[in-house]
Amino acid sequence: MxxxxxxxxxxxxxxxxxxxxxxxxxxxxxxxxxxxxxxxxxxxxxxxxxxxxxxxxxxxxxxxxxxxxxxxxxxxxxxxxxxxxxxxxxxxxxxxxxxxxxxxxDPYIGMSYTYVPFGSSGDGVYNKLKETIDDRIYFAGEHTIAAEPQTMAGAYLSGLREASKIVMSWKRDIQESP
Ligand SMILES: Cc1cc2nc3c(=O)[nH]c(=O)nc-3n(C[C@H](O)[C@H](O)[C@H](O)COP(=O)(O)OP(=O)(O)OC[C@H]3O[C@@H](n4cnc5c(N)ncnc54)[C@H](O)[C@@H]3O)c2cc1C
CATH class of the missing domain: 3.30.70 (Alpha-Beta Plaits)
Incomplete structure (x- = not known):
């Protein structure tokens, strides 16, 4: 407050x-x-x-x-x-x-962010959560960035990372199209 x-x-x-x-x-x-x-x-x-x-x-x-x-x-x-x-x-x-x-x-906020519980593999979990599915579904958010989880900065950087992946994928599609 x-x-x-x-x-x-x-x-x-x-x-x-x-x-x-x-x-x-x-x-x-x-x-x-x-x-x-x-x-x-x-x-x-x-x-x-x-x-x-x-x-x-x-x-x-x-x-x-x-x-x-x-x-x-x-x-x-x-x-x-x-x-x-x-x-x-x-x-x-x-x-x-x-x-x-x-x-x-607010039911959509829940007011929390990720943490690494004792015994978790840490980086491994964050890296798993950022994996793209079928070059079509992309994941950004503080829970997908092992270097800076839990923060606004991490969430922002993960957004840039995924935006760049989408652009690269789009460029590949154009180059590969006949
Ligand atoms: C009390 C508190 C204090 C904090 N203080 C700091 C700080 O000082 N500095 C700092 O860097 N970070 C701080 N954080 C952490 C920071 O707020 C988060 O890391 C950041 O907001 C995460 O961004 P995000 O985009 O990953 O997720 P979010 O900001 O949580 O965005 C996820 C969005 O998805 C929406 N959503 C959820 N479910 C659905 C659904 N089914 N369909 C559609 N939309 C859905 C939610 O409404 C939300 O808008 C704090 C967090 C809290 C709770």
């Missing part, structure tokens, strides 16, 4: 090279809290009219993942801010808006 604030109350910590810290984390108070808003990404920037906006983004995972399905977006935002108030007890923290994704509720 992402929450918008009326000011930046967290440090931007300029590194020597002038690059700002893009995220910060919190060590959970207990084992049961470890999947609840522990890393905050700084998504601040300028809006369409050039005004500065202050936005933090964070995740719920594992046993907390259903929080976003069971509570209203406002209540989830309160939990998000609760953790920040523990981290910045002296700061004035005013949330002024929130956005919560509900991918888990």
């Amino acid at each position: 992402a929450v918008k604030f009326d000011r930046r109350f967290w440090s931007t910590v300029d590194a020597d090279d002038g690059i700002k810290a893009q995220y910060f984390g919190k060590v959970p108070d207990s084992k049961s809290d470890r999947s609840l808003f522990n890393i905050y990404y700084d998504f601040s920037g300028k809006d369409a009219t050039g005004n500065e906006v202050f936005v933090l983004m964070s995740y719920v995972t594992a046993e907390h993942v259903n929080l976003v399905n069971e509570l209203s977006d406002e209540k989830v935002a309160e939990k998000f801010v609760e953790t920040l108030r523990k981290m910045f007890p002296k700061a004035i923290i005013n949330p002024i808006g929130q956005m919560v994704s509900h991918w888990g509720a």
Whole structure:
């Protein structure tokens, strides 16, 4: 989820090279809290009219993942801010808006990506899943690229790979046609 604030109350910590810290984390108070808003990404920037906006983004995972399905977006935002108030007890923290994704509720998303279970052959499985069928059916997607599975970059590269295979096949067809 992402929450918008009326000011930046967290440090931007300029590194020597002038690059700002893009995220910060919190060590959970207990084992049961470890999947609840522990890393905050700084998504601040300028809006369409050039005004500065202050936005933090964070995740719920594992046993907390259903929080976003069971509570209203406002209540989830309160939990998000609760953790920040523990981290910045002296700061004035005013949330002024929130956005919560509900991918888990979409039957076509399922909200997951591949992983290599213990005992799997890893590369072998990814390579099998990219095999073309009859020079007619092509497979792209993060689950078909052993070098970069699980990522947007991998999914994109696999799309380029398959597009190039299709073009090559088409060229072969033209060359072979009488
Ligand atoms: C919570 C989360 C956080 C992530 N964070 C990052 C990140 O920070 N960086 C990163 O690089 N990657 C991240 N990923 C992974 C990244 O989102 C995926 O690797 C990438 O989207 C996979 O792209 P894809 O095209 O292979 O599959 P998808 O994007 O899953 O596309 C598959 C499409 O097929 C459609 N579909 C399914 N079944 C059918 C059907 N029967 N008929 C027609 N259409 C169907 C689905 O609706 C979907 O649109 C994250 C993923 C999740 C879930």
